[in-house]
Amino acid sequence: MLTIATSNVTCTNYQVIVKGMDRAFPEMTEGRREGIAGVLLKYLRISVHLINEPVCRLNIHNDTDWLAINLGPYSEYTTYSDLKDFNISGVAVLDSLSPNQKAELVLDPSTGALENETLVKKVFISLLESPREEQLNEFFVTFVEVTKQENITIITNTAVRDTMLNLTLMALAPKFDVFEPKDFQLWFQVNLVVLLASFNPGRLVVIPLNITCESYNAIFTGLDQSLQSLPPHLSQGVESSLEALMKTFQRCSRPPALIVCKETLVNEKQLCAGFNSTQLKQQMSFGNSSESLCNFNVSEYACSSVSFLNSSLNVVSSNSHISLIRIVFVDVTHVDVTVV
Incomplete structure (x- = not known):
């Protein structure tokens, strides 16, 4: 229905439709929102030669205005790459981006974010100050996905890596008391992998002393596994953390060593x-x-x-x-x- 309504309409009428759809947004399912975002993107791509004409830019003074008028709240259901197609600056519209889009922005080489501690800190603060507590989790879902796709095994800039790890652990610390082993496993063996080079014994202060041995094993295993991809000059902090963990949690047995056999092809x-x-x-x-x-x-x-x-x-x-x-x-x- 929306596809028909947006076909062959002027940009001003399209913007009226978007404004009307804004009102229905709160009552929609996630799937419906994604579908509508797709329809709106299709119109904008087809009309790319028109949408930046003066008549279509009334009341649009910056990229934030452009998003609000042409995509409304549905912009969060697009990708960061979609927004770049319309020359939208992710940094300029940071507060309007979804957690997934913020993860893409951080890892996009064109933004230089992985060499810009100030920008990364701004991104993380926007996540942590959001009223939606799940934003950090959503950010890391995309962050992990993209780092795997791009074969990123470590964030090389020390200041950026330190900032990301510091702010993440600070946000997680109040929740560690209710974390289950699977939660520690997710964070220490998946989400934080490319940041663990910045781990040191001092960061263990946020780990509650009454966690179960299963939770201890999940943390220990994550740190231990990270040593496989860390160069020697970045391993000391993790190695010292492992020693400190064992001293602190002497009531728990050490997890079995991870042994990975190299596959050798033979005739x-x-x-x-x-x-x-x-x-x-x-x-x-x-x-x-x-x-x-x-x-x-x-x-x-x-x-x-x-x-x-x-x-x-x-x-x-x-x-x-x-x-x-x-x-x-x-x-x-x-x-x-x-x-x-």
């Missing part, structure tokens, strides 16, 4: 060229003891056919220190052996 024929599994097959066919089967190395098992060994093999041994050998095939060139 199966070349790998197995020097191995003869005939003797192994003979031993297997006679159902020999685990002692004799343990004389064969992993490579000889790995180079045997999957059809011969099936998916797994359990061998019980009378030897007291080996009760079970389990061979699990990941593929024809890789065998995991676990001795229990």
